[in-house]
Amino acid sequence: MIVFNLSCSDCDFFFEGWFENTKDYNKQINQGLVSCPSCNSIQIKKGLMAPNVAKKSNSKTSKINKAIASNVKKLKKIIEKDFDYVGDKFTEEAKKIKFGETKERAIYGEASIEQTKELMDNDIDVIPLPFSTKKTN
DSSP states (O other), rough: OOOEEEEEEOOOEEEEHHHEEEEEEEEHHHOOOOOTTTTTOOOEEEEOOOOOOOOSSSSSHHHHHHHHHHHHHHHHHHHHHHHHEEEHHHHHHHHHHHHSOOOOOOOOOOOOOHHHHHHHTOOOOOOOOOSSSOOOO
């Protein structure tokens, strides 16, 4: 069984679809059997997905997991050092940078799904981070 993150091209609704395999997904899409739960459209596309890594007790899997965790920690350290944290003002700051109202710089913070869609509609690139960005200090 495989789970795909799907989205509706008509109403931008995001949902999951469970399929036997990729071939089964393609077959159902081509036959118009997959529809949006929100608007019933069959204009469905696959979204970005992370691989589902099965947990095993062998050392190879353990090494991979440790390497991934290490890389995420390194990424977090770089972002916290070199990027400006703007918190829940992320959307406003990204727009100001895009439209030249403030100096261009790397920023990070929080944005809702609706705010993220709005930024993407304005051709502002947004990348979700694999860690929490909320500052507690």
